[in-house]
Structures are given as C-alpha cells and as structure tokens.
C-alpha cells in the first residue's frame with residue numbers, strides 16, 4: 117500500500133487504526149450496556165452497517181498481514197488481547213519489569229461472564245498472552261501447548277487489573293511460565309493463577325504453520 121511507504125504515513129495509519137479501535141470499543145461498551153428503546157437499536161444497527169461498509173471494500177486475505185503491522189518487530193495492531201486496533205481487545209498493556217512481565221487493563225461489560233465479573237475464558241485469554249509475552253521477553257518464544265488456570269476469586273469488571281507473568285523453567289524446547297491476575301488496588305490478593313507450557317517451534321514446524329504468511333514478504 118503506497119500510502120504508508122514512508123514512516124510518517126505508517127505512523128499516521130497506526131494512529132488511525134487505534135482511533136478506530138477506540139471508537140469500536142466504545143461502541144461495544146455502549147451496545148452491551150444499552151437499555152435504549154428498541155427503535156433506537158434498529159436505527160443504530162442500520163447506521164453502523166452503513167459506516168462500516170467502506171472498510172470492507174479493501175480487505176486483506178487470510179494469509180496477508182495488516183499493512184501497518186510489523187510481524188517480526190512484534191507490532192500486531194489487531195491482536196485480540198493487546199491490539200489497539202482490535203475492537204475485541206481490552207486492550208491489555210504489557211511492559212517489562214526485570215524478569216517479570218506486568219500487564220494492566222480494565223474489563224468492560226463485553227467481557228462479562230457471571231453477572232458483574234469477567235468470563236473465565238477471558239481471564240485465560242489474558243493470561244495466555246501474558247505468559248506468551250514473558251516467554252518471548254526471556255528469549256524463549258514459543259506456542260502454547262497447555263494452559264492451566266486456577267480461579268480463586270472472580271475478576272471484577274470496571275476495575276483496574278494488574279497481571280504478572282514470568283518464565284519458571286526452560287527444558288530444551290519446552291518452556292514453563294506462570295502468571296497471575298489481581299486488582300491494581302490489591303495486587304497481593306491473587307484472583308486467578310495460571311501455569312502454561314510453551315514449545316519453541318522447530319524450523320519445519322514454523323514453516324508448516326506460518327510459511328504461507330511469511331512467504332508474503334511482510
């Protein structure tokens with residue numbers, strides 16, 4: 117896409133993608149919390165379909181990465197957990213603190229499972245990302261082959277959360293990582309714990325799984 121061939125265009129596109137993501141996240145929050153009259157729901161649905169139509173006119177295929185992404189550089193704007201452009205992502209923000217990955221996010225109503233608390237699958241998704249990040253950060257990137265989660269207390273919605281993850285062991289290609297979810301206000305009270313097993317791909321596994329994507333030269 118020539119529009120982003122220079123760095124300035126790329127930054128502008130990434131900012132626009134995140135702006136669209138913010139608008140979509142607000143829309144999802146409003147749509148899941150609304151008690152507006154039925155006629156307003158139908159009017160909103162028609163307007164949203166109309167607004168989204170131009171976006172569908174130029175869409176990438178399954179094996180094409182987003183033009184604003186940098187796969188090898190770790191920029192994934194549509195990652196469903198961390199991607200600023202993903203309507204689905206809270207988004208979770210992760211940074212490194214020594215050998216620990218520390219994440220933060222606040223979950224809205226779209227992530228509700230038990231009333232007023234997060235869906236258990238959402239907690240697992242957040243922790244999978246955290247643990248995967250910790251593996252990559254430690255120089256041992258891999259794919260999740262097993263994720264065990266222990267739900268000790270429900271995770272509240274509309275409450276700033278603090279997540280942690282670290283690598284506990286590396287045995288050849290097998291990496292074990294552990295992680296937690298707590299509230300930012302009370303980080304010592306662990307709500308959810310996870311242990312994940314990650315496997316570093318062999319070159320032939322990487323080629324089999326990602327060859328069609330990497331072959332496109334992005």
Ligand SMILES: CCCCCCCC(=O)SCCNC(=O)CCNC(=O)[C@H](O)C(C)(C)COP(=O)(O)OP(=O)(O)OC[C@H]1O[C@@H](n2cnc3c(N)ncnc32)[C@H](O)[C@@H]1OP(=O)(O)O
Pocket residue numbers: 244245246247248249252258259260261262287288289290313315317321
């Ligand atoms: C910043 C980025 C964050 C990203 C976070 C998100 C991470 C993800 O969600 S990844 C997506 C979900 N995961 C997947 O789709 C992976 C699906 N699984 C696979 O494709 C395959 O299992 C694959 C390719 C990873 C490994 O292939 P497979 O044939 O199973 O394993 P293989 O290569 O034979 O074995 C490797 C090692 O792993 C071990 N292993 C495999 N599965 C397990 C398991 N469940 N538990 C423990 N060890 C296991 C094997 O015993 C073997 O150990 P060793 O080398 O010591 O003998």
